[in-house]
Amino acid sequence: MDIRFGDHPSFHRAAAGMVGASAALGLSLHAITSTKIGALSSHAAVAPVAAGLLGIAVGCSLGYGKPKWRIGAAAAACVPLFVMTPSWPMLAAIAALMALAIGAYGLRGMRGAFAVMLGAAVVLLGMWAALRIGYARQTWAWSSWTRDIASSAAMGMIGVLAMLPRHLRVSLDPVQAAVRRLPTDLDTEVRELCNRSLAIWNGAKDKLADNDPGKKLVRDGVMKTLEVATKCSEVKAAGASEQELTKRMADLDARIAAASDAEVKAQYQSARSALDDQRRYGDHIKQNRERLIARMHNHVAALEKFQLAASGLVAARAASSGATAVKQLEELSHDVAASGEALAELELAGAPDVAGAPDVAVADAVVEAKPAEA
Secondary structure (H helix, E strand, O other), X not given: XXXXXXXXXXXXXXXXXXXXXXXXXXXXXXXXXXXXXXXXXXXXXXXXXXXXXXXXXXXXXXXXXXXHHHHHHHHHHHHHHHHOOOOXXXXXXXXXXXXXXXXXXXXXXXXXXXXXXXXXXXXXXXXXXHHHHHHOHHHOOOOHHHHHHHHHHHHHHHHHHHHHHHOEEEEOOHHHHHHHOOOOOOOHHHHHHHHHHHHHHHHHHHHOOOOOHHHHHHHHHHHHHHHHHHHHHHXXXXXXXXXXXXXXXXXXXXXXXXXXXXXXXXXXXXXXXXXXXXXXXXHHHHHHHHHHHHHHHHHHHHHHHHHHHHHOHHHHHHOXXXXXXXXXXXXXXXXXXXXXXXXXXXXXXXXXXXXXXXOHHHHHOOOOOOOOOO
């Protein structure tokens, strides 16, 4: 899973605006509601909540614009606080209105829906925190203006969480998942090819847009490299080494030459033939692995060439030679696709056809028969 956070300046402006404006408005509303002649003096308890709502709207406007819509919606959401008896259903309705003001504007689809739901939950949580601070036993000794500023500022801090859907980008990266599935016993050369492929993908996914066909081509090409590397580790020449086979075959040749009994000689010859089959099978596997690694080298080189061409396409367009660059890019994409298909079609475990070859296990059970007495 790939999680990224973008557009830091807007988020910083919104966060600073929410906390700062909420605290300043909390102090201002405290001054108004704390006077005996103030029209809002009977609603001093909900003043920090109203300050937090307006502060969140101000901060959101500083970060993402549209101040008239956002502050107007926040002002409308504050009205029930001063004309109705506060209740949780009422606060939930206020949170829903605020969510539409701060979360939905500018976002569409699933992201917009998630932003609205998260915004409503965050605003409701912020109002609960503001009221909790105002009524907590631990804050009774504080001055009233300190409680109001702390309550409204806390609400602004919590409101920052509602902005996360605008900045977080979460995507499932199949390449990273494939890298985690790679065997730990890969050959050094194959491991290096995988690392180069991963470097190509890390560079391409940052430079190419998500809807760019070239990005999908690079991803598929890198995935193919990793898949074949995994398959390569599964196909290894098992059994005896070349030196051991040579030693055993020389020993069997000597036994065959010294055998005087026909049955004993036939058993030795059968075992000698099985060792020959083992050697041919091992040579076939080694040859296929060499072909595989050679094609992987070619495939990774084609990916690197395509990545460089794709990265330079913007500069080529700026130099008014975009048509030529696009044509070259298309040709390179065909090369990458062709190398990927060749890599996929390569048979790794195809054993040679040995007609009438005895079971390889015979070589591991050489008959130690004694020559028959005359």
